[in-house]
Amino acid sequence: MSSKRDYYEVLGIEKNSDIAAIKSAYRHLALKYHPDRVPDEKKKEAEEKFKEISEAYAVLSDPQKRANYDKFGHAGIDQQYSYEDIFRQADFSDFSDILNNIFGGGPGRGGGFSSFFSGGRFGARESAHRQTTGRDVEIRVSITLEDAYGGCEKEVTYTRGVKCSSCDGSGAKAGTKPVRCPLCKGRGVITEGSFIFSVERICPECGGRGTVIKYKCGVCAGHGLEKKNEKIKVKIPRGVISGTSLRVRNKGYESPEGIPGNLYVVVQVEPHSAFERIENDLSTHIDIPYPVAVLGGKISVPTLEKDIQMKIPPSCKDGQVFRLKGYGMPRLNASYSGDLFVKIGIFIPSKISSKEKAFLEEYLKQFSASFGEKKPFYKKIFE
């Protein structure tokens, strides 16, 4: 405690200075060392200095505390009061209040300390940031697999908050203006804790604006925003997968004081009747006639771009899978594509002509004869 500098020395005044001299010295030093008035690299030093001079002033400007200090030095103060107590008793909630209290000033009084300190931050100022970004909006858009394959542009309609056209975002009734917040005195933050180790937090009364609305705008009920339907075109990249969230900057809610939020477009790729998608690969199912399965041949396979020819080898099995490289989905943000898997089934007609029936019966006779020779166990099935 005794390492503290003498309060008179701190303020640069004589021991017998009167209250006017104390005030004048403090005001001069407070302006010089206020952390918001010095370059960044000097801020830390200035803060320390500012605390020191404010503490000296708090004691010397109070006759009782000054008397104690004069008699016992720092010990007389430290033992009786913490500085937190000093300032709590004085009900000073922030620096501009302290200074206004001492020197007068405030709005309309010729630029007192309040104008100088308005918006000033001190102590834990990093922690007290008001959120001035508008709300984000999330919408969903459904696209086809073909759209996802080629990429597309979609027009979407959604609702966002824009600055109220009646009050231009102020939230105040036409002809009126927001007034200074009575709780934080326009600073937007309130100081809690002790004077020395204070913490600032966003003012609960005004939400950090520093102003409150007395007469609310009838259109936006004081929120400063009104809802508007917005129509925009969103570019959807090729290869997009379900659940991808595309950000459209600044297309969320506007903010009466800050920058707008973002719009997030969540893409939903609809299921396809012919293709199943597994990441970047596609699969499809094709039934081929029995003679093609046995003899082999060429079939036409649909892809998302065009039909292509695929060779079926002789004796193709039911359920056999063929892989067509590069005919799957394009990979998002890459130049290569997945594969297309073709699963082969045997086509069983539900109706056949009498001519076909005769052919098949003849075939069965031939078949059962040769099949029965090789596999006697099945013989009775055909008899």
Ligand SMILES: [Zn+2]
């Ligand atoms: Zn309004």
Ligand SMILES: [Zn+2]
């Ligand atoms: Zn406030």
